Amino acid sequence: DAKTTQPPSMDCAEGRAANLPCNHSTISGNEYVYWYRQIHSQGPQYIIHGLKNNETNEMASLIITEDRKSSTLILPHATLRDTAVYYCIVRVGTGANNLFFGTGTRLTVIP
Amino acid sequence: NAGVTQTPKFQVLKTGQSMTLQCAQDMNHEYMSWYRQDPGMGLRLIHYSVGAGITDQGEVPNGYNVSRSTTEDFPLRLLSAAPSQTSVYFCASSRAPEYEQYFGPGTRLTVT
Numbered sequence: 001d002a003k004t005t006q007p008p009s010m011d012c013a014e015g016r017a018a019n020l021p022c023n024h025s026t027i028s029g030n031e032y033v034y035w036y037r038q039i040h041s042q043g044p045q046y047i048i049h050g051l052k053n054n055e056t057n058e059m060a061s062l063i064i065t066e067d068r069k070s071s072t073l074i075l076p077h078a079t080l081r082d083t084a085v086y087y088c089i090v091r092v093g094t095g096a097n098n099l100f101f102g103t104g105t106r107l108t109v110i111p
Numbered sequence: 112n113a114g115v116t117q118t119p120k121f122q123v124l125k126t127g128q129s130m131t132l133q134c135a136q137d138m139n140h141e142y143m144s145w146y147r148q149d150p151g152m153g154l155r156l157i158h159y160s161v162g163a164g165i166t167d168q169g170e171v172p173n174g175y176n177v178s179r180s181t182t183e184d185f186p187l188r189l190l191s192a193a194p195s196q197t198s199v200y201f202c203a204s205s206r207a208p209e210y211e212q213y214f215g216p217g218t219r220l221t222v223t
Binding site: 036041091099104 | 115146151152153154155156170199201203209211212213214215216217219
């Protein structure tokens, strides 16, 4: 699975959009981009995933560049409850290979 | 739907003791896995299972055993606890490896 690079920390004002970048320059054609988050010491929570098209769900939007070498997770209206560590993971879409978590980005939403 | 449940929430062991961390899911998921998370680090995969009777090793399997006799349960056994196994352990399940994984609340283990 390809390696990802994320900034270690970011701040965002409450109510503003939080844009979390991820670099995955060595991604392969059959690898998906997944985002999970971990609030305090709870178990990680799935957010969204995509292959090459932009994706949106009730939690967030995922923007993947055309060359697929980077992506951005967007939380449209950040709240204090969005303060968490966000993990960007790339993995092959099928088979029993697994999620490799790095150290992620610690997002702090500021009142 | 309870989702993924883990017991116990906290455990303290002495070096050399053995124990089993329990994990159960009620979503009829085929795929289950165990991760450990050390302070300031991401999660690392210990073992996983793609269905009842099938298990395989992950990134850090040494010192741990697993079995999968039913779809619902995936226990993790520590054979002889060591201080290096002090960590938070998370169990996860999903319909298949490529689908979203649901994580349990974790077991915080301290080995003295």
